[in-house]
Amino acid sequence: MKHIICSFLILFSLNTVYAQQKKVSEIQSKSSLAIKYYNEKDYEKALPLLRDVYGLTRNSTYYRYYITCMIELKQYDEAIREIQDELKKQKPPRPDYFIYWGQVLKAKGLKTEAAAKYREAIDNIQPNKGSYYTVANAFLANQEFELSRDVYLKAREVLPAEDFSYELARSYLYLRDNENMLEEYLNLLKRDPNHLPRVQSSLSSAMRLDIDDGLRDQFREQVLLRIQNEPDVIGYNRLLIWFLLQERKFASALRQSIAIDRRTGEEDQQIAVLGDMALRNKDYTEAKKAYKYLMDKGEQNSYYAQAYIRTLNASYLEYVNDFPDDVEKGKELAEQFSKGLEYLQLGPATLPLVREYAHLEAFYLRAPERGIEMLEKGIGIPGLKPEQIGELKTELADIYLYSNDQWEAMLLYSQVIDENKTNSLGDEVKLKKARLGYYMGNFKWAKAQLDVLKASTSKLTANDAMELSMMIGNNLNLDTTAVPLQMFARADLLFFQNRNNEAMAVLDSLGEQFPYNSLVDDILFRKAKLEIGQQNYALAAEYLQTIVNDFGYELLGDDAMYLLAELYNYDLDQKEKAKELYRDMLSDYPGSVYIEESRTKFRELRELLPDNENDKKMDKEEMFMKGIKLDEFE
Template sequence: MYLISYMKTLLFSIIIIFSQSIAFGQRTEDASADERLAAQYMREENFEKAVVLYEELFEKNPTPVIYNNYLQCLIELNRYRDAERLVEKQIQDNPGRARFQVDMAYVFDKSGDNRKFRRHTQALIDNLPAHPPSVNDLANAFLFRDYEDLALETYYRGRKMLGNTSAFHLQIASIYSRKGLIDEMMTEYIDLVGIDDSYLENVQGLLQDALNNDPDFQKSDALRRVLLRRSQENPANTLFAEMLLWLSLQQKDFAMALRQARVLDRRMQQDGQLIFEVAKLSASNNVFDISRQAFQLVLEMGDLKPYYLEARIGLLNVNYKQATQGYAVDYDLLREVEKDYVKAIDEMGVRAQTVTLIRNLANLKAFYLDNNRQASELLQTVIDLPNVSNRVKAECRIELADILLLKGDMWDAHLLYAQVDKTFRDDPLAHEARFKNARLSYYMGEFKWAKAQLDVLKAATSRLIANDAMALSILIQDNLEEDGTSEPLQMFARAEMHTFMNKFDKAVKVLDSLQQEFPNHQIQDNVLMAKAKIMIRTGDYHKADDLLIKVTELYGRGLFASQALFERARLYEDVFEENDEAMSLYQKLITEYPGSLYTITARNRFRYLRGDLIN
C-alpha cells in the first residue's frame, strides 16, 4: 500500500516538474522572440515599438544588453527623465560601478545639459581612488560611450596619483591610435620601453600589428621620428638605435638597416653579428647588392672574427642566387661562381661547414651547366660524410632526386622522395619530399593521385609548401575532366616539367601548341603567365611585357592579375629603367589589388622611386 502511494506521489512530482519545464521553455522562447523583435525595431529606428518591448524585457531579465538598448531607446525618444530614473536605479543596485555613473553623464550629454555633464564627469575623475583597477574601470566606461578625451584625462590623473610614470602607457597608446594621433601613440609605446625594456617584446608585437595596417606609411614614419628623437636625446642608450634597426628590417629597407647595423655593431662590440644578420635577411629577400656589401664588411674584419667563415660562404651563395634568380640567367657569371665555389671548397675542405657550398655547386652544375654526373657525385659526397646530420643528408637526397628528375629518371626520383617522406614522417622535410613526389605525378599526368596528396599537404606546417600544394591542387581541380583526364592539363604539365628542367625552348613549343589547339580553354591565363616567366628567364623582356599585359587585360579578376602587374613594374624599374611607368604600375597594383601579396613590396618600391626612402 505504501509502495503504491509512493509511486503516485513520484508520478505526480514528475508531471509537475515536466509541466514547469515546458512552461519555462515556452517563456524563454517567448522572451527570445520578443528580444529579437525589439532588436529589429531598433535597427529600423522604430523606437516607439522597441521601448515597449525593452521595458517589459528589462523588468523580467535586466541583462546588460537589454539595459543598454532600453536606455538608448529612451534617449532617442527624448524621455530623458525616464532615462535618468533607469540609470539611478542601476547606480543604487550596483554601488561603485563606474559604468552606470558614466551612463548618467551620457544622459546629461544627450539631453543637452552641458553644465551637469561637465560637473558629473569632473567629479568622477576628481574622486578617483589611487587604485589601478578603478582607473581602468572609469576609463573603459568613458571609452564605451566614446568619451576618449575623458578616458585620457582619467589615465593621466591615475598615473599622477599612483606616482608611476610607466603606468597605463599601453592603454593611452591604444586611445591615441583610436583618435588617429599616431605620433602620440608611438611616443607612449617608446616611452614605455625606455622606462622598462622588459616590455620590448610586447611593444614590438603591438607595433608590428600597427605597421601591418599602414597603407600610407604614417605609422612607420611617426615611429621613426620618435625613435630618432629619443636616440638623439639619449645617445648612451642603444635601445632606441636597436629599435630603429628593427623598424628598417620590418620595412625591408635594408640599405638603411645596414647603415644602422654598422654603427650599432661598433658601439656594442658585436664582432659583426648585427651586420651579418642584415646580410642574411637581405639575401633571403633577394636584395643582393646590400647583402653582398654586408658580407664583405664582415670579411674585412678579418679571418679571426667569429662570423668570417659564415660570411665567406654567404657571399658565395649570394653570387650564386643573383646569377640564377635574377632576370635572364647570367651564364658568364655562373661560370665565375663555379670557379669561386671550387676554390673555396679546395681551401676549406669537404666538411660539415662547407656543405652549403657543395650543395649549391651541385645545383649549379646540374641545372645550369649541364653536368648531372658531377652534381650527383657532389651530393653523394655529402651523404657519405660521417659528421653530417641525418636531416642534411635527407635534404641532399631530395636534391639528388631533383637531378634524377632532370635526367628523366622518374622512377628513381620517386623512390628517393618516398624514402625521405617515410623517414621524416609528419616533419616539414617529409612534406617537401611528398610535395615534390606529388608534383612528379602531376608531370606524369597522374592527376587524381597527385591531387589527393596535395590536398593532404594543404594543412602542412610549412606555409610555403602549403601554399604551393594549394596552388597546384586548384590548377588540377579547375582543369581536370570528370573522367580524370584533360589534354590541355597534360600539355601544361609537360611544359612545366620542361621549364623545371630549364628546357625553355621545348616548354614554349608545348605552350604554343596548347594555345593553338585550345584557345578558349580556362587554362589560358596559366599559359600566358608561364610563357611570360620563361621570356623573363631567357631575356626576351619586351615579349614578356606583352604577355603580362594580356594577363591583366584578359584576366583582370584572375589569380595572376596582381602578380602580372608587379612583374611589369619590376621590368620597367630594373630592366627598361622607366621609373615613371614603374611608379604608375605600382600605384595601380596598390589601388586595384589592396589585398594582394605584392602590395606591401609595391608600396615600398613606389615610395623609393618617389624619393621617400633610401634604397
C-alpha cells in the same frame, strides 16, 4: 556524535559546492545568451538577461551593456533611476557609474549635464592606479577621448611614481595628436627599452591609420632629433631601425645596426635577422653585406657559420634570378661553393648548400656529372634522416632527368616515395614522378597519378596536381590528336632542363600550328615564366596581364595574377600596382593556394603605402558586393 557532525559537515559542503556550480552554470548560460542578443542588437531580449547576470556577478561590464540597452530602447529616466540606486549602494561611489549616467544624459541631448557627470566621475577617482585605469577605459569605451586623456594627466600628477606614458599615448592616438603620442612613446622607451616591441606594435597600428603619411614624417623628425640630442638612449636607434625595415630600406637599417653594434657589440642577432629579411625581399646586395659584417667579426663569432651559409645561399639566389646566363659568374659562384663546403664541411646544416651547388653545376654550368658527384657525397653523410636523404636523391633524379636519363630519374623518384611515406616529401616527389610521365607522353597514366595527389595534405602539391591533371584532361578530351599536348609537354621538359630558347621555339611553333588550341593561356603562362628567367619583366607582365584579362576564369587565372603581383612588387618596382593585385587576389580568388601570401604582402604594402579614404570606401563596397569578410583587409 563525532560521526554525525562529520556527516553534517560533508553534506553541508556538498550542498555548498552544488549551489556554486548551479550559480556558475546559470551565469554562463544567461551571459552567453545575453551577449548574443546584444550583438544582434535585440536589446529588448538582452535587457532582462543582462540585469540578471549583473545581479549574480556584480560585474560592471554587464552593467554597462545593461545601461546601453536602456539607452537604445530610449528608457532614459528608468536608466537614471537604476544608476542612482546603484550609486546609493556603493561606498565610496564608483566613478565609472557616473560615466554611465553621463552617457544617458548625452543620449537625451543634455550635453551640459552629461559633462558635469563626467567631471564628477573624475572627481571620485580613488588615488590608485587601477581606479584611474577603470575610469579612463570607460571614457574610451564611450569615445570620450579628451576625457580619457585628462584622466591620465591627472593620474600623472597624483601618482608621480607611476608611469602612464603608454596609456596617454593611446589617448593621443585616438585624438590624432601625433606629436604628443610620439612624445609619450619615446619617453616610455627612454625609461625602459624593454617596451620596444610594445611601442613598435602600437606605432604600426597608428601608421596603418595614417592616410597622408603625416605620422611617418613626424616620426622621422622626432626620432632623429632624439637620437641627436640623447645619443646614449639606444632604444631610439632600435626604433628607427624597425621603422626603416617597415619601409624596406635595408641599406639604411643595416648602417644603423652596424653603428649600434660598434658601440654595444650586442647586435649580431638583429643584423642576422635584417639579412634574412633583405634576402626574403630579394635585396641580395644588402643581405650579403649583413652576413659579411658578421663574418668579418671573426670565426669565433657564434653567427659566423650561419652567416657563411646564408652568404652562399644569397649568392646562389642572386645568380639564378639575376644572372642565369652569365657562365663566368656561375663558375665564380661554383668556386665559392667549393671553398665554402670545404671549410664548413658536409653535414646536416650544409645540405641546402649541397643541393644548390649540384643544381648550379648541372642546370647552369652544364656539368651534370659534377652535380651527381656532389650529391652522392651528400647522400653518404652519416646519420642523415630519411627525409634529408630523400631531398638529395630528388635533386639527383632531377639531374638525371636534365641529362635525359628518364628511367634512372623514375627509379630514384620511386625510391624516395617508398622511403618517405609519412612526410610531405613523399607527395612532392609523387608529383615529380607524375610530371615525368607527362613529359614522356604517358598522359593517361600521369593523369591517374595526379588525380590521387589532389587529396594531398600539401595545399601547393594538391593545387599543382589539380592544374596539371585538368590541363591534360581538357586537352585530351577536346583534341582529335594529342600532338599539341605532346608539343607542350616537350616545351615543359625543355623548360625544366633550363633550355629556355629551345622551349620558346617549341611554344612559338605550337602557337603557329594550332592557333585556336585550348592551350593558349598555358602557352602565355609558360612564355611569361621564360621571359622572367631572361629578366624581360615588362614583356612577362604583358603575357600575364593578357591571361588575367582574357582567361582570368581559367585554371591559371590566380597563378597569373599572383605572379604578376610578384613582378610588380619585386622586379618592376611598382609597389602601388602590386598592392592592388594582392588585394584583387583576396576578392577574386579567395580559394587560391596563394591567398595567405597575398594577404600578408597586401598588409605589408598597405603599411608602406596606406590607402586613402576613397580607396578604403571602395574596398568595403567591393567586399560587400563580393561577400568578402572585412577582416580579410584589416
